[in-house]
Structures are given as C-alpha cells and as structure tokens.
Amino acid sequence: MSPARGTRTGKTSPTSKSAKKPEKKATKKAVVNKQSTKTRRPTDRSATGHRVDLLEAMLRIRRFEERCVELYSAAEIRGFVHLYIGEEAVAVGVNEALNPEDAVVSTYREHGHALARGIPAEAVMAEMYGRTTGCSGGRGGSMHLFDASRRFYGGNAIVAGGLPLAAGLALADRMRAHPRVTCCFFGDGAFAEGEFHETANLAALWNLPLLLVCENNLYAMGTGIERHEAQTDLAMRTASYGMVAWAVDGMDVEAVEQAARRACEAIRAGAGPHFLELRTYRFRAHSMYDPDRYRDKAEIERWKGRDPITRLMDRMREDGEPADKELAAIERRVTNEIAHAVTAAEEAPEEPVADLLRHVTSASAEVS
Amino acid sequence: MGAGQPQEQKTTYREAMREALREAMRSDDRVFLMGEDVGRYGGCFGVSLGLLEEFGPERVRDTPLSESAFVGAGIGAALAGMRPVVEIMTVNFSLLALDQILNNAATLLHMSGGQLPVPLVIRMTTGAGRQLAAQHSHSLEGWYAHIPGIRVVAPATLEDARHMLAPALADPDPVLIFEHGSLYNASGELAPPAAPVDLDHAAIRRPGTDISLITYGGSLPKTLAAADELAADGIDAEVIDLRTLRPLDDATITASVARTHRAVIIDEAWRTGSLAAEVSARIAERSFYELDAPVERVCSAEVPIPYARQLEEAALPQTSDIVAAAHRAVD
Numbered sequence A: 001m002s003p004a005r006g007t008r009t010g011k012t013s014p015t016s017k018s019a020k021k022p023e024k025k026a027t028k029k030a031v032v033n034k035q036s037t038k039t040r041r042p043t044d045r046s047a048t049g050h051r052v053d054l055l056e057a058m059l060r061i062r063r064f065e066e067r068c069v070e071l072y073s074a075a076e077i078r079g080f081v082h083l084y085i086g087e088e089a090v091a092v093g094v095n096e097a098l099n100p101e102d103a104v105v106s107t108y109r110e111h112g113h114a115l116a117r118g119i120p121a122e123a124v125m126a127e128m129y130g131r132t133t134g135c136s137g138g139r140g141g142s143m144h145l146f147d148a149s150r151r152f153y154g155g156n157a158i159v160a161g162g163l164p165l166a167a168g169l170a171l172a173d174r175m176r177a178h179p180r181v182t183c184c185f186f187g188d189g190a191f192a193e194g195e196f197h198e199t200a201n202l203a204a205l206w207n208l209p210l211l212l213v214c215e216n217n218l219y220a221m222g223t224g225i226e227r228h229e230a231q232t233d234l235a236m237r238t239a240s241y242g243m244v245a246w247a248v249d250g251m252d253v254e255a256v257e258q259a260a261r262r263a264c265e266a267i268r269a270g271a272g273p274h275f276l277e278l279r280t281y282r283f284r285a286h287s288m289y290d291p292d293r294y295r296d297k298a299e300i301e302r303w304k305g306r307d308p309i310t311r312l313m314d315r316m317r318e319d320g321e322p323a324d325k326e327l328a329a330i331e332r333r334v335t336n337e338i339a340h341a342v343t344a345a346e347e348a349p350e351e352p353v354a355d356l357l358r359h360v361t362s363a364s365a366e367v368s
Numbered sequence B: 001m002g003a004g005q006p007q008e009q010k011t012t013y014r015e016a017m018r019e020a021l022r023e024a025m026r027s028d029d030r031v032f033l034m035g036e037d038v039g040r041y042g043g044c045f046g047v048s049l050g051l052l053e054e055f056g057p058e059r060v061r062d063t064p065l066s067e068s069a070f071v072g073a074g075i076g077a078a079l080a081g082m083r084p085v086v087e088i089m090t091v092n093f094s095l096l097a098l099d100q101i102l103n104n105a106a107t108l109l110h111m112s113g114g115q116l117p118v119p120l121v122i123r124m125t126t127g128a129g130r131q132l133a134a135q136h137s138h139s140l141e142g143w144y145a146h147i148p149g150i151r152v153v154a155p156a157t158l159e160d161a162r163h164m165l166a167p168a169l170a171d172p173d174p175v176l177i178f179e180h181g182s183l184y185n186a187s188g189e190l191a192p193p194a195a196p197v198d199l200d201h202a203a204i205r206r207p208g209t210d211i212s213l214i215t216y217g218g219s220l221p222k223t224l225a226a227a228d229e230l231a232a233d234g235i236d237a238e239v240i241d242l243r244t245l246r247p248l249d250d251a252t253i254t255a256s257v258a259r260t261h262r263a264v265i266i267d268e269a270w271r272t273g274s275l276a277a278e279v280s281a282r283i284a285e286r287s288f289y290e291l292d293a294p295v296e297r298v299c300s301a302e303v304p305i306p307y308a309r310q311l312e313e314a315a316l317p318q319t320s321d322i323v324a325a326a327h328r329a330v331d
C-alpha cells in the first residue's frame, strides 16, 4: 500500500486530472478548483498562535485515546472502542473551518470529532464510563456521542447510516436559508454502501450545503481498500455526481484546514455539496477487539513516520516557533484535563436502573 | 357555506388524506411533503394531487428513488426543526429505508440520552386486494409495531384519514402512518370531528356484548360487514379498531373482553409473528380467566400474496372467514 498519492507537500489536489471526462457539470467545477493551495507559512505571531491551537487540539485527542487504551485494558470502560490515533489532523483541521452553528454528523470512530467540536473531555469520558454526566447520558457509549447544544449529531455505528441524516440537516438549512454547513464524516468503507451514493446524488441534485468528509484510512476493518472498491480514486468517483471533490493529505492538519475552509466558504456561498477525501491512516487496530493481523508492520511504521502531531511540531521548529517550554505547557494542560475527566467520570453517578425506559419516547423522557 | 354549523361533507379517504396534508402545510410552514412522485405525478395513489401547485416544489418535493436517503433526510430535517411528512410508495419499498427508520428515527432519542427527538411523520400504503402480487401487497406494519421509539398508526375510517395527521405531526417522536391501498376510494359523509383523534386509544366502532372482533386498517370494513352478518344470526359483536398499533391500547381490549368473554383478531398480515399474535398473547396474559372460548385469529395465508384473483382472495381474510371464526368462538 503506497501512501496517499501526490499530497506530501500538503497541497490539496483537485480531481480534475482524474475526472477528465465525467459529466459536464463535474468537469466544470473541478476546473474551477484547479489552483493549488500551498500550505500557509506563518509570518506573524497570530499564525503561530493558531498552530499552537491546532497542536493542542490534536494532542488532546491523542492523549484522551491513549488513556482510553489503559482504561479499556483495566476494564473500566467497555463496548466497542474505535481509536482515532493517527487521524487527528482530519478532525482538527476540518473543525477549524466550521462555525458553532454548523452541524456535524459522525461515525463510531468519533472521539476525535467530538473533542475537536468542543465537547468537553469530561463529558466524553463520562460517556465511556456510562455515567449520567456523559454527553449521551450513558445511553450511547463510545460509538454514540451526541451533543445537541453543539449540533453534534453522533455517533452512528451503521456504516454510511449518518449520510442521509446529514443530507436532511443540510436540507433544513437550505429550506430555511440559513447559511450553515452540515459536515458528515465517514470512512472509505462507506463507499461500498448504497446510502453513500443515494446521498451524494440527492445532495448534488438539490444543491445541499453539505460537506462530505471521507477519512480514507485505506481499510474497512480488515479489508484493504483495493479489496473493497473496484475504483479506489474516491474523489474522482464523487466528482462524477457533479460536486466539487478534492483529495487531500489527511496527515497534514494545515492542508486539511485549508481545504476545509475553501470548501465551507464555497458551500456557504451557495455552491452546493463538496467532498474531501482525506488520505490518512489509523495507527492502531480497527477496535480494541482487533488483533490487527491484516496489516504489514512495515506499512504501519511507514505511516507513523508521517504522524500529524510530530509533523506539525517539526514544521513549527523549522520555522523557529514556539519554545519547547510552550509545548511542555500544552502537554501539561492536556494531561491534567484528561486526568480530571477520568476522576470526574469515576465519581459521576450511574443512572438508576429504575430509569431504564427513559428516553424511548419523548413521553418516557419525562418519566423518572 | 358561510356561518353556522359545519356541514357533513361527501369525501373519499384519498381526499381526506389530501385535505389533512393541505391543512398541515397551511397552518405550519415547517411542514413539507417529500417522496417519490408526490409532486408532478400527484402521488402514486393520487393523495397529493394539486398540492404542488398550491405549495411549490420546495414543500412538495419529488425525490429520487432512494428510500434510504430521503427517509434519512426526513430524519435530519426533523432534527433541524422542520416537520417533514415523508411518503413511501408502499411498505414493501420501505424495507430499503429500514436502516434509517430503525437505527436512526427510532433510536436517536434514546442513544442521545433524550437530546434528539425526531418529530417525523412517514406515510406509506400497505395491504393487498388489488391483484398487485407479492412485491406490492404485503402487510408489514406489525414488524414496525415491534420497534420501541416509534408510533405506528393505521387510519381505517374517513375521519381518521382526515384527522390523524395533525396529532401525528404534533407528536415529538416519529409516527408511521399505514394507509391500506383498498381504502383510498372509500367514500362517505365526513362529519366534523367531535374531538381530536386520540392516538393513544383504540376506537370501538360498534358496541356489542357477545364477542370482541379486534382489527385495524383495511380489515375494518370487512369486520364491520361480518358484525352485520353475525347480528342477523343473533350474535351481537363488538368491533374494536386498534387505530394505533404501537403503543397498543391494552385497556380497551381488556375491558371489551371482560364484557364479551370471546375474541377474534383480524389482521391481514401473516399469522406467524403477527400483530394478531401479539394481541392474542396479551389477551392470554391479561384476560385468561375472562375467556369462555379460545382466542381466534383470522390472518392471511402463509404465502407471498399471489396475483390470480381467486388465489389472492383465498389468501386474505374475508368477511366469511371472520363470521366463521366468530361462530366457532360462540357456538
């Protein structure tokens, strides 16, 4: 498996090359997006500050999940736990382009999306513990994180199941003329499901303000993309629906942010759905249950060499920013935050079994 | 027209449904209709004919043949504050959207710890009787009634066709409305409503003392006809229209059986694992000592519904089957 094609410098590559002859609309749009977007080099202090923020957001996810590994091994948390380690640049970069009033729809691998969206680590951790203080009141667990106040609509554990829902959120915004974006995350595995294609068609047909974000980590559980897709150029395929589609280096948080910003600006301006294929990799197994027998160790090591966190830090050092002291301060802050989240989750109350039937219907939501 | 008492009006089930949709869209701009051929075609059963002209293509929205995507889009729009009415042509096709209905619509409120109610209405036709063969004739509403987190209703009368939509839209949770295809042409006088339709309670369509005939939807007319025949035989049958298949109104069923001591359940679905099986089990659980005879069930034969007229008729519950079952219970 070769690393993502042609994206090493953090350039976003429109699919116009590969999508030479699809229907007229797609070709036209792809050409519009042909100009390259070089990674921004910070020239002033605020750009440096922004990099520090990106770093902190990625580190929060990384450390949170490393803690999850320990807690899972200690049987403190259970269920299916899907880690995002290695893919942090995607959640953080995309979230930078979103406003609080935008909506996010996610999958079962959503700790990163939830934390990047601003759901407090405490609420996410309490959910892993199944406590009432969890962001889903303990009903959802790792795979079903929700936060209505942040327009975070899960946490969908059916591959591609969140896509139609995201189209509906976008439809409501369109009908109401709200200049908002709905962002939907999903994996490469979703491409084999009809729901992806039904949604892409509907979104393009109705010009919905939808940002489709495919995290192409090259595997659907143990099945490599070349064994589950007849055509592995996902951006090119999506462009054939008549929407703008870019393939982006998903290991470069600044490249992701730039691509997402451009897409969101266009969507807000009424340009309709956009698709980003973010080429990324998960450093860990599919879930905590997975012995990871299907991947070559050398491949994993090769991708770890592109770790989005080290990569950003290296780039910052190259540019002479910021002091290692500042990085140590971030590390301390994040570690404390997560330690506090764990303690709070451990101490949080469990929902009484007498409330088992709450929240089945809105009427039962009040019963208690 | 003008002042004074509202008059009884001649109407059909189809027109009553349409009027309900029109009223809903006029009174709340969050309501919109979406589905295959609901717009230009006028709805594949003609229910939405004329609504496109009145409300425009934004609110009477033709969708591609993508049951999963447009049902899911209805869920998303409901989450974002709209009040979508999604039409699926028939229950058979709804199976392509089952993921969205079960895994999202019915589940989001609970999985989110009460944060995400889904105020969505899904309408679809169900049932046989028009020689449409197996893939357009099944009665699967009982499967949906299996699912916690949704409400399942079946308007069987002109009044319910006209007045069930408003309370369904007022429900903060997903409501599935099953319209039996053989009812659309039913016509009669539509009286002004005495009270809003109560989606929590079954309706006693004909009071009686000798036996409870329990049914819903497209089987109601056949069951009422059976009750007339039984009356001619000196048997006074009570006819209960379940109206809401989930949640079931246990109280009305139990009270009726306590009066009549006999029950026949009429359900166009297959007998095995049917809603009739559920009602029957509940009677056994709650009313066992009230019973003077075994509970009878009149259901469809366990066969994909055939095309040929005589075979289709033989497969479906008919008035004569209901009469025979009642006689077995009473005699």
Ligand SMILES: Cc1ncc(C[n+]2csc(CCOP(=O)(O)OP(=O)(O)O)c2C)c(N)n1
Binding pocket: A109, A157, A158, A159, A160, A186, A187, A188, A189, A190, A215, A217, A219, A220, A221, A286
């Ligand atoms: C409809 C459906 N089929 C199968 C599964 C089991 N399953 C869970 S995750 C997964 C792989 C999905 O891979 P991908 O979409 O690439 O996302 P990733 O896990 O790589 O983030 C599968 C097959 C499921 N959850 N839903």
